[in-house]
Amino acid sequence: MGRIVVKFGGTSVASVERIRQAALHVKREVDAGNEVAVVVSAMSGKTNELVGWVNDASKLHDAREYDAVVASGEQVTAGLMAVVLSEMGIPSRSFQGWQVPIKTDDAHGAARIVEIDPTELEKRFADGVVPVITGFQGVAPSGRVTTLGRGGSDTSAVAVAAAVKADRCDIYTDVDGVYTTDPRITPKAKRLSKISFEEMLEMASLGAKVLMIRSVEMAMAHKVRLTVRSTFDDPNAPQIAPDGTPGVPGTIVCDEEEIMEKQIVSGVTLARAESKITLRDVKDRPGVAAAIFGALSDESIVVDMIVQNVSEDGSTTDITFTVPDAEHDKAVKALKAAGEAGRFEYRTLTSAKGGAKVSVVGVGMRNHAGVAASMFKALADKSINIQLITTSEIKTSVLIDDEYAELAVRALHTYYGLDKQDA
Amino acid sequence: MGRIVVKFGGTSVASVERIRQAALHVKREVDAGNEVAVVVSAMSGKTNELVGWVNDASKLHDAREYDAVVASGEQVTAGLMAVVLSEMGIPSRSFQGWQVPIKTDDAHGAARIVEIDPTELEKRFADGVVPVITGFQGVAPSGRVTTLGRGGSDTSAVAVAAAVKADRCDIYTDVDGVYTTDPRITPKAKRLSKISFEEMLEMASLGAKVLMIRSVEMAMAHKVRLTVRSTFDDPNAPQIAPDGTPGVPGTIVCDEEEIMEKQIVSGVTLARAESKITLRDVKDRPGVAAAIFGALSDESIVVDMIVQNVSEDGSTTDITFTVPDAEHDKAVKALKAAGEAGRFEYRTLTSAKGGAKVSVVGVGMRNHAGVAASMFKALADKSINIQLITTSEIKTSVLIDDEYAELAVRALHTYYGLDKQDA
Incomplete structure (x- = not known):
């Protein structure tokens, strides 16, 4: 019984079939009695296609038009996710950035979130509706659509989690957690049950491309517990943490205090x-x-x-x-x-x-x-x-x-x- | 020197290259000293793709989510058109339905336009900026995005033209006007210089699929002079009407009174x-x-x-x-x-x-x-x-x-x- 914001990246929503797979994770959390909000990226490849068109239209394009074009990708997946959830019997509706609203500054193409008004979202939680929110985007004071820059959907998810005071923000991606090192270099790499925000920041900036630095910074500032986990795990399997205890079958990124026995090197x-x-x-x-x-x-x-x-x-x-x-x-x-x-x-x-x-x-x-x-x-x-x-x-x-x-x-x-x- | 709303259909904006071709028509009108607003459809095929995804997600989808997904297509082309126009030295900016706003009722999937507030658009005309507006969509009283149903972009264009009291609404398409009959049946078919609203209505409902009936009805009600012309005509060629006089090299759909010598049969x-x-x-x-x-x-x-x-x-x-x-x-x-x-x-x-x-x-x-x-x-x-x-x-x-x-x-x-x- 808690409140969870879940975020799905581009590979997790690359097709209607994958959206269905992702939705099963939402269903599991809803069935467990949680209030859930969903944040989605665009289908993988879609943002690149849109960016390509804008660059093709003009190398010197207006960043505001870039945003208007590129933000359309998340709009599609948010709508589709809401449809799929409703089909599964979970009342749901999509929100575009401006509808929440997710207010940003006017730095088009790399906007920063200024404020998220939780009123609309709280209303949905109270009604038992799962809001599905477009990641990566917001609305500027001018009323124009902004985007947050690459990887911005992680940041959107953390910001939403902070705004609605969520107990957890689950980042679903195509890897199943944060590892002690790159498993392609040594098969002895182990998945971590927990890692501190500070460590995650160093790991993120050093090439462990699991979470965007910006989202980790924001999570640390607002004390949002993050998890990194895989969309492609069996949604109905028991939820077992890497250390064998019941929990999140991925890595939890949290305050240092939460980590009892600290490794000298993580x-x-x-x-x-x-x-x-x-x-x-x-x-x-x-x-x-x-x-x-x-x-x-x-x-x-x-x-x-x-x-x-x-x-x-x-x-x-x-x-x-x-x-x-x-x-x-x-x-x-x-x-x-x-x-x-x-x-x-x-x-x-x-x-x-x-x-x-x-x-x-x-x-x-x-x-x-x-x-x-x-x-x-x-x-x-x-x-x-x-x-x-x-x-x-x-x-x-x-x-x-x-x-x-x-x-x-x-x-x-x-x-x-x-x-x-x-x- | 007038005010013109121009509308480009899906085949006219099917790629960045085609958007560039379409933009040259806008440039010609701007260079001639006109105030111009542009209304665009989605890239051809795009709306069908989006509709396919929604149907795939659920046969019984919520029409509001259908609209949220499907409306994204015009958002892309509006942004790209604004970029291309700016690149040509024509100040321009895109507007989504909710930004104008184009207010509709809440009949999602087949909404009717209730009101278009011309304030924002008038401001752009005064500033010498060409507004590029997403066709086919608007915003419901609930604040959710609506679509107008198939062919709705023609209707959007006529409604915008009525709202800003345009002198003309040019519908650019892949045919170069309205013909006396289907040229595939007889090569003797002739392009009409003018046709009355009433005749166009009968033609439209009888299978001359050039203009949507709804847009003709609205044009007739608001006395908006429509033209039907081809995006693929040379944008720099002299503007000669089918009857050989200077004018619109397509067909004008207008009040009966404007047509001096009426054909018994058009x-x-x-x-x-x-x-x-x-x-x-x-x-x-x-x-x-x-x-x-x-x-x-x-x-x-x-x-x-x-x-x-x-x-x-x-x-x-x-x-x-x-x-x-x-x-x-x-x-x-x-x-x-x-x-x-x-x-x-x-x-x-x-x-x-x-x-x-x-x-x-x-x-x-x-x-x-x-x-x-x-x-x-x-x-x-x-x-x-x-x-x-x-x-x-x-x-x-x-x-x-x-x-x-x-x-x-x-x-x-x-x-x-x-x-x-x-x-």
Whole structure:
């Protein structure tokens, strides 16, 4: 007996047949006595098709028209889901973003949700009706339709869950949870029963493409318990958590306090195709880092790892950072141009494509000294050379040669006891 | 210098390329100094696809969800048209039905337009912006999206034209106007420069599927001058009417008064696959016709021609009528059942499928005696037997054997001087 917001991604609603499969999960929750609201993405592939048409119509299209066109995809699946649910005997009705309303700012194409008025939705809960809401979209103060940017449906679901004070927000997708690492790299990867918001954020930004960062941030801010689970699981099977207890047969993303026994390391992640760029003997003066990274952000290049070492004489410094391989050439060109324009001084620029970033993530790190040192030792045991190191409170990342990427992930996964964990 | 509403059908916006072609017609009108509003259908095939999905989701779907899903098609083309126009340097923005708003009743799936508030559109005209409006849809008092039923985009266009008091409503389609008869039956068919609303109504309901009847009725009621013209004409060619004068290179549908020299007959139409059903010696008493046709309308069977003859003794009558061949079996079954139930009495029921209804239409008939007689003579000259006759003020129809259908159309086309007309 609770209130649950469930969200289905594009592959989960790719056809009427799949919508029917997804609806069975809704039915199970309704039959268990829960109040349920549904948030849907567009059929997979549909948004790309619509975006293609808009780009074809004009490279310099108005973002407001882009939104009007692209938002149509969710409208279709919301209506179809409501029809399928009603057919199953579950009273249901669809809501478009403007009908709820889901109020956003006017940043068309990448709008942020400002407010969701829960009145309409509360009314449906009271009437025993399942509202089916278009994800990814809202309405601007101007009354025009907005979209939230890619992956926005997760954010819509979390925002709806926060607005109606849901007990849980279930993100149904094509994977069955969050794993300790990519199962394609090691079959020993284990599904986690629970993971903290902070860990999920680090995992999400490090390439575990299960949840959009933005939705995790919002869930953390509003204390919305998220679950990640598979639409393609048998909807009528007993609900058993990965640790064998009754619960959600997926991963729960929740407050750290909820996780009783914290793993030192919860997961190992891998991001490939990272370019390393080093500026040597940069004349060290206030604002030099701002000048360098300003030159990159002017070109909309997102920098990932940043390391700065102090040089021997103290007047110059070496700065190394990584960018995606695809941005390598653009970044080098921008830096050289900025150097020539006198925005900063340096002696040499060296760069290399094809690095691999391997990270270990875990809230347990906070209270355990020596995680970084042990990580370096585990890699040294396999003769893997470390090129760069960065750390945060709950994460340690190293850049290594791509050749060693899988080896490093497997070694760390074993080293931190993730192979045998059953949580 | 005027105000024009232009409407593009599904084949005219079937791809981004075609939308670009359509937009050139808008550009020509804007460049000529006109205020222009655009109404668009969904890409051809798209509405059928959406309807298919809804039916697949449930045969007994909620019409409100049907509308939510199906209305998405026009949303896409409206946005794309606005993008394409802007790209051409014509400021433009899209409007969905609820944004105008186009207020309808709540008869979802077949809603009627109640009111269009012109304020938003007038504002765009004043700002030199071309509004692009989704056809076929509106918003119900409940705030839910409605659709107007098939062909509703023509109706939307006429309603918008009436609301903004447009000088003209141009219906762009894949044919270049209204013809004296089907050009596939006789190459001598001529495009009409002008046709009256009344004639167009008769033509539309008789199988000249150029304009939806509903939109013509609305245009007549609100005195909106309609034109029917082709999207695929060269948008930059001189605008020459079919009669050789400068004007609209299509057919204008307008008030009878505007048509100076009225043809006695403006067109010859053909409707095939008509079944003839005769009830002989029907016991004549008040309400007997209501009983017979009530039995048919209970089964949603639409009856076309109806003829009643009085029998010799005055106490019984023969009633003959036509229904589409596809409804023949259902109609016969319904009549027999109603007869057995004692709703009316008759001696025999005979029926035959495969009739062809040939009609001559023209407002000039009103003032010219003998049009019907001359029609029968023209057919007799070709030894064509007439099975049924019905007449209205501006139309005479006969049912004949389908074998003679084309021959009859060509004979009448020639007989009434349409082969050589140049108007």
